[in-house]
Amino acid sequence: xxxxxxxxxxxxxxxxxxxRMHCQKExxxxxxxxxxxxxxxxxxxxxxxxxxKIEKKKRRRQKALDDIARWERDGxxxxxxxxxxxxxxxxxxxxxxxxxxxxxxxxATIGNTRRAA
Ligand SMILES: [Zn+2]
Numbered sequence: 001x002x003x004x005x006x007x008x009x010x011x012x013x014x015x016x017x018x019x020r021m022h023c024q025k026e027x028x029x030x031x032x033x034x035x036x037x038x039x040x041x042x043x044x045x046x047x048x049x050x051x052x053k054i055e056k057k058k059r060r061r062q063k064a065l066d067d068i069a070r071w072e073r074d075g076x077x078x079x080x081x082x083x084x085x086x087x088x089x090x091x092x093x094x095x096x097x098x099x100x101x102x103x104x105x106x107x108a109t110i111g112n113t114r115r116a117a
Contacts, residue, residue, distance in 0.1 A: 003039035011047040013107060050103045054096055061092040 005017030020039035047055070064085045071078045071085075 001035040001037045002033055003037050006038040006041045007044055008041050009044050009046065009048040009051070011051040013048040013051060013103070014041075015048070017042060050099065050106075054099050054103070057092050057096050057099070061089055061096070064088045064092070 001023040002019065003021040003023065004019055006014055007017050008014045016036060023033070023035075023037070046052075068082055068085045068089070071082050076082065
């Protein structure tokens with residue numbers, strides 16, 4: 001096992017940082033082994049890229065939903081726009097779901113590495 005920095009994002013996701021220290025076992029060889037251990041956790045103020053992308057899509061979805069609500073209050077005269085916005089919301093929802101699943105899968109994999117260490 002070798003020691004690395006661990007960056008923790010505001011969204012609680014994290015990534016490995018710089019290599020810090022060899023473990024006892026690998027010290028003599030000067031190599032790093034495959035096992036990663038946390039040397040220190042460094043908190044970051046921002047969210048990870050993936051969460052930022054998801055948030056951006058959620059904001060677009062919210063904007064489309066707001067537009068639909070407003071247009072419907074106006075008596076639904078902008079039917080074509082409402083339909084298009086509904087399509088956008090459906091597409092965005094599918095994308096958001098896929099991105100969250102992708103992120104969970106990624107962190108589940110890293111999580112296994114960490115537990116194994
Ligand atoms: Zn995140």
